[in-house]
Amino acid sequence: MDQKVIQAVHIYVLIIMNTGFMVHVLLLPNILTASQRDAWISVIISVVPCIIWTLFIFYIYKKLDKEDIIAFLKKWSTPFVTYIFTISFGLYFIFNAFITVKFTVIWAKANYTHDIPNIVVVSLFTFTCMFATYKGIRTISTLALLFLPFVTFFGIFVGLGNMSNKNYELLFPIFESGYRNTLNGILYTSAGYLEIIVFLFLTPYLKGKLKAKWLLLVSVILIMLTLGPLMGAIAEFGSVEAAKMRNPAYEQWKLLRFGYYITRLDFLSIFQWLSGAVIRISLCLFIGYKLISNSKHQKWILLSLYLMIVFGTLIHWDATSFFYFIYKYFFPISSLFLLSAAIILLFLIIKKGKGKGETL
Numbered sequence: 001m002d003q004k005v006i007q008a009v010h011i012y013v014l015i016i017m018n019t020g021f022m023v024h025v026l027l028l029p030n031i032l033t034a035s036q037r038d039a040w041i042s043v044i045i046s047v048v049p050c051i052i053w054t055l056f057i058f059y060i061y062k063k064l065d066k067e068d069i070i071a072f073l074k075k076w077s078t079p080f081v082t083y084i085f086t087i088s089f090g091l092y093f094i095f096n097a098f099i100t101v102k103f104t105v106i107w108a109k110a111n112y113t114h115d116i117p118n119i120v121v122v123s124l125f126t127f128t129c130m131f132a133t134y135k136g137i138r139t140i141s142t143l144a145l146l147f148l149p150f151v152t153f154f155g156i157f158v159g160l161g162n163m164s165n166k167n168y169e170l171l172f173p174i175f176e177s178g179y180r181n182t183l184n185g186i187l188y189t190s191a192g193y194l195e196i197i198v199f200l201f202l203t204p205y206l207k208g209k210l211k212a213k214w215l216l217l218v219s220v221i222l223i224m225l226t227l228g229p230l231m232g233a234i235a236e237f238g239s240v241e242a243a244k245m246r247n248p249a250y251e252q253w254k255l256l257r258f259g260y261y262i263t264r265l266d267f268l269s270i271f272q273w274l275s276g277a278v279i280r281i282s283l284c285l286f287i288g289y290k291l292i293s294n295s296k297h298q299k300w301i302l303l304s305l306y307l308m309i310v311f312g313t314l315i316h317w318d319a320t321s322f323f324y325f326i327y328k329y330f331f332p333i334s335s336l337f338l339l340s341a342a343i344i345l346l347f348l349i350i351k352k353g354k355g356k357g358e359t360l
Helices: 008-043 045-064 069-076 079-111 118-135 137-159 180-201 213-235 239-244 248-255 264-292 298-314 318-356
Strands: none
Touching: 008 079, 008 137, 008 180, 008 213, 008 239, 008 248, 008 264, 008 318, 045 180, 045 213, 045 318, 069 079, 069 318, 079 118, 079 264, 079 298, 079 318, 118 137, 118 264, 118 298, 137 213, 137 264, 180 213, 180 264, 180 318, 213 239, 213 248, 239 264, 248 264, 264 298
């Protein structure tokens, strides 16, 4: 599984499916909570930090020169820094997988699996993810390539199909409560885009090279994945109601109908949600367990991680407290962690450049 088995296009698609699920599903209600009606202004302003961050991470990628990020750390930092960095990112990816499973189960329970025991839903879903993780990055990438066209089609379908339900006058007035809400929204929006750093952990499996222009295009797609459903939610439900929703992007499916006889097309959203969640969970745990396991017993470690997530998900955690935790702690701490990690990498790259007598 450690061979170079994926192309650059796989990484672009993986970022869209993985980070796209995060900004489209996990992040959207948090931006609305932070900024309410001005949320769409926050996303538009976030274009600038998103582009700068993408170019910054691409710069780190170029300086790593295809070197494995952990091997780079071993060469240019102390064993202690390498150990802390490896374990921290391993836990970061594993916890992200857990958050995604928990969010998915809460969503499924609220919409489609009222009468099915949680253990059945969680076990079947995580088994699918574990199989993808076990098969490796090539399988996860291939699944992402297969899912993306359908996810894109359904996204356009619900967006255009709901045009008659949208009142874009509800997007105005802006700055009604001053500029602070907008700034709060920018912080949350940027938290999503910081996750682009994930692709640095995939380059050991990459054939060929990544290009800045395609990464910038991926960033623009991520921005559109945030902006489109967010503006749609405000235009369809109003800013106050949209901010109360836990899944505003998927609530839009419930409005979709064609004439009197074709209604309740929201079952199509199940494919959209689950395909994104499967890619995100299997990818996060693939990277996570690779980081924390160097032994010959990787299969058992992977199984243990999935069992921990299953048991953790089954522990009672009411939805209100869970969403409060994500808003108040998860995204702010994740953002601080990813920013700190990027600064450490930049410092080591400068150290490497000085060691070789190079300039930035």
